[in-house]
Amino acid sequence: MNLRDHATRVVVLRVLRDAVEAEYRAERRAVLDGLRAARAELALKSMRVTMPDDTPIATLTLIDPQPAVVVADEDAFSAWAAANHPGEVETLVRVRPAWQRDLFARLACSGPVADPHTGEVIPGLTVAPAPEPRSFSLRPMPGGAERVARAWHTGEIDLRRLLALGGGET
Structure with missing residues (x-):
C-alpha cells in the first residue's frame, strides 16, 4: 500500500468509526432505557445477551448508584x-x-x-435518594468476543442490517 491508499483508509475508517460510535451511543441509551423499564416492571437488573443461535456472549447489568x-x-x-x-x-x-x-x-x-x-x-x-441508574456494565462471556468476530466473518451477523448507518434500511 502506498501513502495515498493508507490516507484513504484512514479517512474511511475515521468516518466509519464516528458513525459506529454514534450508533453505539444511541443503542446504549436505548438499552439503558429498556433495562430501567424492565427493572421497574419486572424487577430485572441483569440480562444475558445471546447470538441468534442462543450462544451467550455477554451479560448486561444495571449499575445502581448509592444514596x-x-x-x-x-x-x-x-x-x-x-x-x-x-x-x-x-x-x-x-x-x-x-x-x-x-x-x-x-x-x-x-x-x-x-x-x-x-x-x-x-x-x-x-x-x-439514589438517582436512576445512569449506566450498565457489559461483561463479555468467555469466548464471547471471539464468537461475535466469527459470526461477523462468516456472515451470520449482517453489519449492514445491524448498523443501518444513517437510519435507513439496507
Whole structure:
C-alpha cells in the first residue's frame, strides 16, 4: 500500500468509526432505557445477551448508584461543624471540602444524618435518594468476543442490517 491508499483508509475508517460510535451511543441509551423499564416492571437488573443461535456472549447489568449524604442547608451544617469540629472549618465559614468528604464517607445514608461518634443529628444534612441508574456494565462471556468476530466473518451477523448507518434500511 502506498501513502495515498493508507490516507484513504484512514479517512474511511475515521468516518466509519464516528458513525459506529454514534450508533453505539444511541443503542446504549436505548438499552439503558429498556433495562430501567424492565427493572421497574419486572424487577430485572441483569440480562444475558445471546447470538441468534442462543450462544451467550455477554451479560448486561444495571449499575445502581448509592444514596449519598449531601448538604441541604449550608449555614446549618457550617454552624454545626464550627461548634463541634472548629479546626475543620475555614475562616470563610465553610467546611473544609476534604474533611466534609471524609465525614460524609463515614455517615450512614439512611434516616436522619447523625454524628457517628455522638449520635447527634447533624443540622443542615439530609440523605439524597439514589438517582436512576445512569449506566450498565457489559461483561463479555468467555469466548464471547471471539464468537461475535466469527459470526461477523462468516456472515451470520449482517453489519449492514445491524448498523443501518444513517437510519435507513439496507
